[in-house]
Amino acid sequence: MIYALIILLIAVVAYLLFRKKNAQVAATNLTPHIVYQSLLNEHVRYYQKLDAAGKARFENKIAEFLAETRIEGVGTDITDLDRVLIASSAVIPVFGFPEWKYQNLTNVILYPDTFDQEFQFEGENRNILGMVGSGYMNGQMLLSRAALTKGFSDQAGKENAAIHEFVHLLDKSDGATDGVPENLMPHEYAMPWLQMMHREMHRIEEGKSDINPYALTNEAEFLAVASEYFFEKPQQFQTKHPEIYRQLSQIFGQDPVAPNP
Template sequence: MIPFLLIIAFIIVFSIFYSGQHRKKKATGDFPPSWRLVLDEKVGFYRNLSDDEKKRFENDVMRFLVNVRVTGIETTVDITDKLLVASSAAIPVFGFPEWDYTFLDEVLLYPGHFDRDYDIGSKDEAILGMVGSGNLQGKMILSKPALHEGFSNKSDKHNVGIHEFIHLLDKEDGSIDGIPTILNNKAYARPWLDLIHASIKDILKGKSDIDVYGATNESEFLAVVGEYFFERPELLKKNHPDLYALLAQAFHQDMAAKRDVPAKATIERNDPCPCGKGEKFKKCCGA
C-alpha cells in the first residue's frame, strides 16, 4: 500500500511541477508605437490585417516575447530581430487565438548558415533553420540574415522563420510527421497524405513550382508548402487549389482573401528604442 501511495504522491507532485513549467505568462502593457512601425514596414501579413486583428497580432507578439528568449550567438540581437522572430511564430497560428507553443523556450539567432553540429559557416552544409532536439530540446536555431530575407523578399515563396515554426506547430501532436494536428482525423489525414504524395511525385518530375526541398519527406513538404501558403497565397490557390483548400482549413486562415497593403513608413536606423534608456533599454532591445 505504501509504495502505491508514494507513486500517487509522485504523480501529483510531478503534475503540479509540469503544469507550472508550461504555464505561460500573459502580455501586459500597451504595444509600443515604434514596434508597430517595425511590423508595418517589415511584416506584410500584419499590414493586411484589420485594426482589430492587428491588436490581436500585437498581443500574440508581445506574449511570445514575454515567454520565449531570443538570443544571439556570435551576433547582436535588436528589437527588429525579436519582432521578426515573434511574427514568424504568430503568423502560422493566427487562426488559433491565444495559441502558445508548448515545445519552445528560446530562439537562437546565428550570424549565418550552420551544419548539423551547429558549427557556423560550415562548408559541408548550409542549414538556415532548425528545431532543436536532444540537448537543444526547447530551442530553435535561425540564421539571422535568412530571417530578414524571408520578410524582405515578397516573391520567392520562402520564409525560414515561418518554415521552422510550422515544424514546431506540426510537433504539437507529439511528432513532426507532416500532418497538421487538425488534419489528424482519419477523414482528413488520408486525403492530405494522398495529396502530399501526388505533389511530391510532381516535384520530382519537374512538373511543380513547389520548391524541390518539399519532396524530402512529409514534414518538409508541409513546411515548404506552408511558406508558399503564407508568402504567395493567391498563386498557390491558382496553381494548387486542392492543396490551398486543405491548408486554409489546417491553418484556419484564408490567406488569398487578404488584401495587399503597402508599407506606410520607412524606419530610420537611428529610431529610438521604445523602451527608453538604461537597464530597461538593454532588457527590451538587447543592446
C-alpha cells in the first residue's frame, strides 16, 4: 500500500512538472506574438487597417522574418520596437506575396542616427538614412533608428526610409537595382513602367509633381521613393498619381487603399 502511494505521488509530481514545462514553452512561444501585436497596434498604420485574418498573417510574417534575419545594433541596444518596425518594413512591400523570402538579406545593422559613407555615426557629413550593402557588405542592410522610427510616426508624411531600403532589396533580387523589379512584374510591363517613370520624372523636374525630387536620382530611386509614398499615403497617392498607383498595385500585388490581399 505504501509503495502504491509512493508511485502515485511520483506520477502526480511528474505530471505536474510536465504541465508546468509545457505551459512555460507555450508562454515562450506566445509572448513574442503578444508583444509584437501590442507594438503593431500602436505604431504600424498598415497593420491597423487589416482585418483579423490579415493581422494574423502579418504577425506570422513578422515572426518568420525575425527568425531568419539577424538584427544588430552599432552604438545602441536593439529593442522590441526596433525589431517590429524593421520587420514591418520588410513585410509591407511583400505582403501580396505570401511565400516571398528575402534571399539577398542576412542581417540588418541599426545605427542610432544618420551615418556617413564610412559608416560612422558621429561627426559631420552624416546624411545617410539607410543603405543596402554591396560588395563585401552584400546581404546586409544599414538603417538609422531615427529614420526608422520617424517613418512610422505621425510626422512621417510620405516618407519611410526602411520601406525605401527594402524596396531596393526587392529591386535587386533579379540581379539589377534598376527600378524594374522583374521578379515582381511580368516582362511585358517593364517598358510601359519605364516610360511612366520617365514621364513623372519630367513632371518632378518641372515642379508639377509632389513626389520627392530625390526620385530624380535614377530609376531605382524613383521606384523606392514612389513606393514610400504608395504605402504611407495610399489614398493621396491614388488621387494624385492614379496611373502610377495602378502600376505599383500590380508590382506589389496589393492595394493599400483597400488592404487584405
